Amino acid sequence: MPPNNHTYYDHMHSTTNILPLNPIVIVIVSVVSLVLILSVFLIIVMLRRLKSVGKRGSCKESGGGIQNTSCIGFNSSPDVxxxxxxxxxxxxxxxxxxxxxxxxxxxxxxxxxxxxxxxxxxxxxxxxxxxxxxxxxxxxxxxxxxxxxxxxxxxxxxxxxxxxxxxxxxxxxxxxxxxxxxxxxxxxxxFMPNGTLQQHLHHPGSEYRPLDWGSRLRIALDCARALEFLHEHATPTVIHRDFKCTNVLLGQHLRAKVSDFGLATMGSDKINGQISTRVPRSTGFIAPEYASTGRLTTKSDVYSYGVVLLQLLTGRVPVDTKRPPGEHVLVSWALPRLTNRDKVEEMVDPAIQGQYSKKDLIQVAAIAAMCVQPEADYRPLMVDVVQSLIPIVKNFNSVNSPGFSRFNRRSTSPKYQQYVGKLQS
CATH class of the missing domain: 3.30.200.20 (Phosphorylase Kinase; domain 1)
Structure with missing residues (x-):
């Protein structure tokens, strides 16, 4: 029986409309699939790279302590x-x-x-x-x-x-x-060829000659710059905690560098602005609040610096039980004399042999008096100490030059000017 022409025609017409759509669908599906595959591949590569960077950059103390920004390798240490x-x-x-x-x-x-x-x-x-x-x-x-x-x-x-x-x-x-x-x-x-400040101040002999006034000023400024760097420019802040003459090394031309950071503490350990630590055994240069409570701030270093400055000024050690009563502890003996012009001159180390400017001496005495204040809040920042010492050192180095008058002695601390005023009156 012959097919119904109308039905056959309809079928052919329907087939003609559908067949051309198949290649388009195939192309679209292929493109989408390719894009998805490439996307997955790129995501995997990026995740692996991030994971690798994370591993290289992580170096923390076990127990969640100090984060170390420079992981130091120990090749042969079985206990690290x-x-x-x-x-x-x-x-x-x-x-x-x-x-x-x-x-x-x-x-x-x-x-x-x-x-x-x-x-x-x-x-x-x-x-x-x-x-x-x-x-x-x-x-x-x-x-x-x-x-x-x-x-x-x-x-x-x-x-x-x-x-x-x-x-x-x-x-x-x-x-x-x-x-x-x-x-x-x-x-x-x-290697620092000129030993420690301790050797020059307290054990002079054939190997180390006594320090002159100019050398003492430059050493005081170098040490102040070292502590200023630790307090103001190190990240996080570093408190040396053991600053004293034996930890000041002298190189060529008696330029000073600070050493021995074994007891240092980083600012990331701070608790409410202070740090709780074990107090060093050494006495005489430790801030009163640190010695009594074990808590310290950068002002504790300032106190220790003040003691070293007094040693440079007087040639005495921080604690000397061989001296008469009332003179055993350097700070206790020196502090009331630092604001008296006549007594300040009597305190000066005889090894300097009077080769100093009285005006410079007054400036240095005022700085020392501020640094060894019993109350931490009354002590200056090390940046202020540096700014106070710079013109004194420049003055000494250029006292005979025509440009002497261009150096302006000043300090950012009003209390510093107060001490200088007392000494000059």
Missing amino acids: KANCLYGGSMRKPATSRHRGVQVFTYRELELATDNFSEANVIGNGGSSVVYKGVLVDGTVAAVKRLHRDRKHGERAFRMEVDLLSRLNSPYLVELFGYCADQHHRLLIFE
Whole structure:
């Protein structure tokens, strides 16, 4: 039976309308699928890259303590987790000012110091011995060997490596490298040929001559700049906590640099603006509020600086029980005399032999008086101390030059002017 022409025609017409749409659908589906595949691929690549960066950048102390911005690797120390100073992933040490912080083996340092010969000892403290050494490239260095049985030795070692590997200031001693080989803990510093301020002030002899007035002024300014850097420019703020004459090293031309950051504390540890810490055993240079409560701020460093400034001025040690009653503690003896012009001159170290300007002496006495105030709030900031010392040092250096009058002695502190006024009246 022949097909119904009308039905057959309708079928053909319907087929003709549908068939041309199939290639378009296929193309659209293909393009969408390709875009989705590429998107998924790009997302996977980006996630892997972010994960890799996150691993390299994370280096934290176990227990949620200090975050270390420069993860220092320990190649041979079995008691440091994951070959990193504070745990986490291994990362290249932060670059120092000149050569970068290097990792030394114990054998290298044995060779550098002639097997830690007694003849090479240049310093001996309660927690370490310092040796003069010659590195393999001929560089003369100071090798600080920490005692193994010190309870706080590991913390001090880590703090010095962490801080000095990333702090950049010409007023801080430079860290060349460190050794954490098995149980050995050593630090390698730049060699300072003129010893410590302690040796010059309190142990002068054939090796160290007494400091003249100009050298004392420059040393005072260098130390003030060092503490100003730690308090104002380091991130986070660093409180040295152990600033004293034995930790002031003298280089060429008696330029001073601050050393020994084993007891330093970073501002990230602050509790309500203060820090709760273990008080050092040394006495005489510690701020009263720090000694009594164990809490400190940057003003605690200011007090310690004031004690060192008094030592530069008088040549006396912070505590001397051999002196007459009333003169045992330097600050207690000096503070009431710092605002009396005649008594200030009597306080001056005889080793200076009167070779100083009385006006400069009055300025320095006023600064010292402010720094050793019993109440922390009355002490200046180190930035103010620096600004007070700069014109005094410039005045000394150019007192015979025609441009002398252009230096304006001033201080940002009204209390400073008050002390100067008392002394000049």
